[in-house]
Amino acid sequence: xxxxxxxxxxxxxxxxxxxxxxxxxxxxxxxxxxxxxxxxxxxxxxxxxxxxxxxxxxxxxxxxxxxxxxxxxxxxxxxxxxxxxxxxxxxxxxxxxxxxxxxxxxxxxxxxxxxxxxxxxxxxxxxxxxxxxxxxxxxxxxxx
Amino acid sequence: xxxxxxxxxxxxxxxxxxxxxxxxxxxxxxxxxxxxxxxxxxxxxxxxxxxxxxxxxxxxxxxxxxxxxxxxxxxxxxxxxxxxxxxxxxxxxxxxxxxxxxxxxxxxxxxxxxxxxxxxxxxxxxxxxxxxxxxxxxxxxxxxxxxxxxxxxxxxxxxxxxxxxxxxxxxxxxxxxxxxxxxxxxxxxxxxxxxxxxxxxxxxxxxxxxxxxxxxxxxxxxxxxxxxxxxxxxxxxxxxxxxxxxxxxxxxxxxxxxxxxxxxxxxxxxxxxxxxxxxxxxxxxxxxxxxxxxxxxxxxxxxxxxxxxxxxxxxxxxxxxxxxxxxxxxxxxxxxxxxxxxxxxxxxxxxxxxxxxxxxxxxxxxxxxxxxxxxxxxxxxxxx
Numbered sequence: 099x100x101x102x103x104x105x106x107x108x109x110x111x112x113x114x115x116x117x118x119x120x121x122x123x124x125x126x127x128x129x130x131x132x133x134x135x136x137x138x139x140x141x142x143x144x145x146x147x148x149x150x151x152x153x154x155x156x157x158x159x160x161x162x163x164x165x166x167x168x169x170x171x172x173x174x175x176x177x178x179x180x181x182x183x184x185x186x187x188x189x190x191x192x193x194x195x196x197x198x199x200x201x202x203x204x205x206x207x208x209x210x211x212x213x214x215x216x217x218x219x220x221x222x223x224x225x226x227x228x229x230x231x232x233x234x235x236x237x238x239x240x241x242x
Numbered sequence: 243x244x245x246x247x248x249x250x251x252x253x254x255x256x257x258x259x260x261x262x263x264x265x266x267x268x269x270x271x272x273x274x275x276x277x278x279x280x281x282x283x284x285x286x287x288x289x290x291x292x293x294x295x296x297x298x299x300x301x302x303x304x305x306x307x308x309x310x311x312x313x314x315x316x317x318x319x320x321x322x323x324x325x326x327x328x329x330x331x332x333x334x335x336x337x338x339x340x341x342x343x344x345x346x347x348x349x350x351x352x353x354x355x356x357x358x359x360x361x362x363x364x365x366x367x368x369x370x371x372x373x374x375x376x377x378x379x380x381x382x383x384x385x386x387x388x389x390x391x392x393x394x395x396x397x398x399x400x401x402x403x404x405x406x407x408x409x410x411x412x413x414x415x416x417x418x419x420x421x422x423x424x425x426x427x428x429x430x431x432x433x434x435x436x437x438x439x440x441x442x443x444x445x446x447x448x449x450x451x452x453x454x455x456x457x458x459x460x461x462x463x464x465x466x467x468x469x470x471x472x473x474x475x476x477x478x479x480x481x482x483x484x485x486x487x488x489x490x491x492x493x494x495x496x497x498x499x500x501x502x503x504x505x506x507x508x509x510x511x512x513x514x515x516x517x518x519x520x521x522x523x524x525x526x527x528x529x530x531x532x533x534x535x536x537x538x539x540x541x542x543x544x545x546x547x548x549x550x551x552x553x554x555x556x557x558x559x560x561x562x563x564x565x566x567x568x569x570x571x572x573x574x575x576x577x578x579x580x581x582x583x584x585x586x587x588x589x590x591x592x593x594x595x596x597x598x599x600x601x602x603x604x605x606x607x608x609x610x611x612x613x614x615x616x617x618x619x620x621x622x623x624x625x626x
Contacts, residue, residue, distance in 0.1 A: 114372040144496055145372045151486070170397070170502075172389035173442035174380060190379040191493055192390050202496050204379035205559075217397040233378045238553030 103215065104186035105208045105226055105235055107176075113229060118146040121160050127231040131223055133162040133198050142198040164197035164223040166236060171207060173215070187212055193221060193236055203234075210238040245517070246476035248336035249467035250624065252284025252460035253591050256305035258422045261355045269354040272456035273301060274309055278347055280458040285347060285471030293317035295334040295461075297327040297612075297620075298582060301350060303431040317344035321482055325491060325507070325615025327340055328531070328583025329622040330482030332610075335461035347464060351584035352456035359452065376493070385449050387492030388614070389441040392536035395503040397445060401554030403443055407434040408537040410447045410576055415564050416600050417573030424451040425577045448535040450575035453463035457584035459591070469536030475594045478607065478625040479518035481586065484617030485509045493614045500550070505540035507613035514545070514569045518623055522546040526605040527593045527624070528567065529586035531613040532574040538562075542569075542609055545621075564600070568593075571600040586610050587622075594626045 115123055118134075125132040135142045136150035137157025148156060174188040189207040194200050207215055208224065221236040254276045256264070264272060278565060281288055291312045296301045296426065300320035306481055307315060321327030328351060335347040381387060395401050417423035437445040453479040463526040465476035487498055488506035499507070515521060522545060530541045539553035548556035556562075562569040572578050572589035579585050590608035600606075612620035 106378075108378050111377055113374050114369060114371050119375070121369040122375075145375055145494075147372075170390040170394040172381075172386050172393060172444075173439065174386065175439070188380040190381040190386065190390075204376040204381055204495065206379045217394065228378070242344065 101187055101212045103189045103207050103212055105206050106188045107192075108228060108233060113231065118148055121188045122146055123231045125160060126234060129225050129232060131163040131234050133163050133195065133201055135159045135198070136159045142201045144201050150216070161198070163195045166193045166195055166223065168192070168207065168215070168217055168219045168221060168238075169194040169202050170217060171215055172229045173212065174213055189215055191236060206235045208237055210240075211218070214238045214240060245336065246464050246478050247433045247463050248339040249464040249474035249476045250332075250591050251367055251462050251467040251470045251472060252280040252286065252475055253281070253457070253588055254279025254281070255457045255588060256282055256455050258424065259598060260288040261359070261452035261454060262426060264354055269352050269456065270301070270305055270309060272354065272454070273306060273350055273352050273458070276352070276456040276458040277306065277310060277350065280348060280460045283427070283472060284460040284462075286460065290346045291348055293335065293338045293347035293488065293495055295319055295331040295347055295349045297321035297331050297351065298324055301352070306350070315543070317347060320350070321618060321620065323616055323618055326484070326612040326619035327482055328612040328620060329480065329587070329610045330612060330618060330620030332459075332461065332477050332587070332622045333480035333482050333620065336477045336480055336561075338459060339463050345466070347461045349461060350456070351582055352455040353580070353582055355380060355452055355591045359395040370461045378545045382445055384615070385444060387495070388534050389444045390495065390521070391503060392443055392534075395536065395540065398503050399551035399554065400515055402434070404431070405554035405557050406444070406448050406535045407431055408560075409532070409538045410434060412564065413532065413570055413574050413576040416571045417577035419599055420573050420578050422537040423573045423578040424453055424479070442556050444534060444536070450533045450580045451577065453579045453580055453581065455581045457581055457588055459587055463500065472594050473626065476625050478520070479514050480622035481510050481513045481517060482612070482618040482620035482622070483510060483513065484619040488617055488619070491614065493616060498576045503540070505537050505544045506545035506617070507541055507611060507614060507619055507621065509617045511545045514621045514623060520607060520623055525607050525609045526568065527571065527602050527608040528608045529590050529608060531583050531586065532570055532576045532610045533580070533613060535576060537614045538569065540614065545609065545611070568602045570600060571598065583612055585594070594624055
């Protein structure tokens, strides 16, 4: 039986925001994945923060993340799960955005056959509802 | 001032306890016992202490002063940050002694995991706007984050889990003779591969032990140390720092490719070897911070014991088994005891005094590294 990766339980996680991360979550609420990019020199940065590390500008443009691929990952089985049971497989993935200079964010890799989870795999964006916003998740693009 | 001008003159430790079993002692009771033992080892008095050095947010110097009746401090400092600074306390202590700010500095490290386990420390990031950006992926501990690094190292360089197993088995082989080691039983490759996976590609054995203990080291001038009770162990070199391209380590994960698949120690290694003129082939004993087994392999690369990307093949060749390059002959944090790097300093001192349980013949120079973690990273070379 092929094991399929699951979304982590984020029901107990709260999402605090500050003025630098709020635009990310506002766009996420509309199912748009955007990344901070310096309004002066065009350098992408992560996490969102008050300065461009390349030029110290505080101007930010939020740009579409674009095509994503899996840079690295780990596979977790929730504590207490027995190896005999069909325990959910949680796969925190480090996701790289090629059009954003290779910038990486962490996101869960969900709904994918675990055997297809490989470094370099192209990814498809999805969303999981969370409070007033949504959390980005990715699945392996099996069509390519 | 040229080094070595400072030396470790005394070492003290509490017993090593499995996580939580140090209760009902408080961490300050354990620190007090370690300091008393270290001062006694050096042949000094509590009243001689006039400096303290800590790392990773440190402890309250005032509490230790009050409890132990230390009359006066003229130096008290902490290596900044949460992460890789354990060996940096020796840098601070040496600086205090070299500049005359203090004559007798105790370096203190301790951990006690009552309730909160260090391995789940990322979970506390839930309270910050930045931290939650990683937490929603399901990531909750440094081991899981560093699994991403190990995974990428395997992908880039062909490193195999057999290499991680080698690190653990070598550590266990040394721990077998250590009375206080938490995991003493030798480990076979079959047992390693039968262990449950905790964070692919890491299994249970790739994670360090969870323990409680306190250790203290007395640093004074090399000249004064020669007149004290123990054979002095010189601080030949000690550095702390690091580059922006490693930054917050597993809290950031946006390092350039080659740095991502490293232990982040490139900058401190270069500085330490540059400062001392020592090369990796001069090192007799390498005490490499081993919170997770793959990071030993990455440090072997960063500190120049093998080429970049060849760490896996290097350890699989048997290079770090007992009798080879002496890496963590105390069993390290993977098998003996985890006290945020402090047991590595203790083992370096015992090796150089010639009193170690798994003594490396005629050991003259020992490398001690701080954890692959957010900068400042740190490392020291001790010598006799």
